Amino acid sequence: MSKHLSLREAVLAWLEYAGGLSPTPQSIVILILQPHWEDVENAVAAAAPREEHPDLYAKVDGDWVPNARTLLEESGLGEAARLIAQGVPVPVSEVADNFVTFCTGPAPVPERWLFLNASFPQGTRISLGRYTLQTFTADELCQIVPMPALNVLQRRSHDLDLITGAPFLHVHDPGRPVTRRPTWFDFTGPRAEAQHWQALLPLMLWDSELLRVDSVFTVARGRRFDLNPRDVPTTIKVYEGRHGREDEVEVRDTGDFHVPAASLPALGHFCTVISAKIDAVMAGVTDERRILNRRARRLERAARHILAAYQRTYNDDGVWEVEADELHLDYVIALEALLISPRDKREGIAENIRSRASALFLGPDHQKEAIDIVQRAYKARSSYVHGDVIRDQREEEKRKELRTLRLLTLQVFLRWLVLTPSDTADLAHLLDVAVQDTGHENRIGQSLRDFFATTPPRNRPADIPAA
Incomplete structure (x- = not known):
């Protein structure tokens, strides 16, 4: 971290100044007009030059400069400033470290993530051609969000609770722009169940229970992870509580496609064989x-x-x-x-x-x-x-x-x-x-x-x- 000490110090000084402002969106605008923000931009330019990190820059009046929106909103730094202004005890040291990682880490490759209405064992990771079927732990998901230090302080923590252990099909999609809150109605291509059929079909042939795609979004690990809670179908589960009372808890709806842990090796083998057969047929398309x-x-x-x-x-x-x-x-x-x-x-x-x-x-x-x-x-x-x-x-x-x-x-x-x-x-x-x-x-x-x-x-x- 010593190589980027000046960037870390500039962010810490800016966050300290943020504590004296009112917790309004306008105050964040004021923050980027202050000399402290100019120090942050200069430190970003020194630690993460545009030649190495073009995604952090925007062209203004003919010059390439650090993009304030990217540095504030996508990194989570602006949200950290708002929380500090509200008096929330924010771990500023971790925030600064996360921001340095955001700026200086390798640019992530955009991925398409298909959220499946199904249940798979913890630790599932199965290759399906170019795709990977995976269930993520809470820690793994935290490392994907741009500002892990704020996860427990934001509503995002509830989002992660809903999808912890949920099955995702993910695949690299380098040509896709990382847009904010992508939804089903993404007119840049066909609907996801049609576009990604080669990964879904082996799973459907494995078990006759219905398997559906509930939502699809673009992820750039460490940059964008804008899961909207409305994209996660939920149901109410009733538990027997104290004194004979029933407690209702909102949980993810897992549908009918359930794979027990004992079946995971057989499923992996089946998917490998079927994916190879699909690839062999599709090789003839050209x-x-x-x-x-x-x-x-x-x-x-x-x-x-x-x-x-x-x-x-x-x-x-x-x-x-x-x-x-x-x-x-x-x-x-x-x-x-x-x-x-x-x-x-x-x-x-x-x-x-x-x-x-x-x-x-x-x-x-x-x-x-x-x-x-x-x-x-x-x-x-x-x-x-x-x-x-x-x-x-x-x-x-x-x-x-x-x-x-x-x-x-x-x-x-x-x-x-x-x-x-x-x-x-x-x-x-x-x-x-x-x-x-x-x-x-x-x-x-x-x-x-x-x-x-x-x-x-x-x-x-x-x-x-x-x-």
Whole structure:
């Protein structure tokens, strides 16, 4: 710290001067007009030159100068001054150290953080291609915020309590600007569940319980961590208190996707294998060979539609009535994207999808069940597209049918990834042959049994019993 002693001393002197002002936003403006602030700016320029820390500077009247807004608001120094003016006992020594770290530390790479409505064990850290699924401790989160010294004094401490131990998918996104309080409605790109499908899909294929993205924001570690408490869905948990009274506590809503600690190694292995299969297919998106290029685009399209359906399904009983019919369309599009063949004609597509879906399952009973589910889904899809209403189902039956269709689509998705050839062969053609081939059980069946024996998801499919 001795190298930056002059910066630390300048900040301490400025904070001391702040103690004599009134605790109003205007007083902070007054503070940056005083000689003490000029000392801080000069010290920043000496300790963190623009060539090394361009994010700390702004152009004013043609000259590059330390950006007062960045140094005050993003670092938390301005908030420290306000608290001192209010008479709050602020650890000024730690504040000064945090500010020096803020100015002189390496510029962070912006990251996208997806906040999942799920529960994972403490210490979870799983690689999903470029992404990492991680649960953070309170100490780890404190080191990410710009001014850890103020955490216990600010409302942010409550924010961190809500998300301590919560699962996040995070990924480096160097080209993204770090904006303040980013929300779902970020028009710089597609919605997050579509943009980040390659990390979400393996988790969805691991467990059939619903997994949703509750909020997405940009993090620059040590610079910006503007989690809005409204982005954290909460629920009320009732505890039995003293004297028979019940205490109500607001806690994070963890949804239905829960992974126990004992399942974590198996989940990590499953995600590694599935991510590799997804990457292998997506490598064909730039390939000149048409079958590989189209296969990659079909995989992405199917994933986007199944994720769109997931994002509008809070739980099996939590589907908006006006959207229930529309969700059938998303699932059918996903099935078609996976099972259609470039050789198919417009006539008979529904029949082809039914037979190919059934070929992915083992045993006549499970194959017939797959055919029936797809047939009902196509009927519902046609009713919706033609402007009709599915009248022969009560709402609870419709939601039950949506769950059945979701589970089938997930199984088709997983088996498609397992069986899709690595070359230019067409899986749809192989499935068509399998329907008529008495050796279907040996070829498709053995590949599926091998996969589920070595890389089982949380729930083993009924048509593939344990060996």
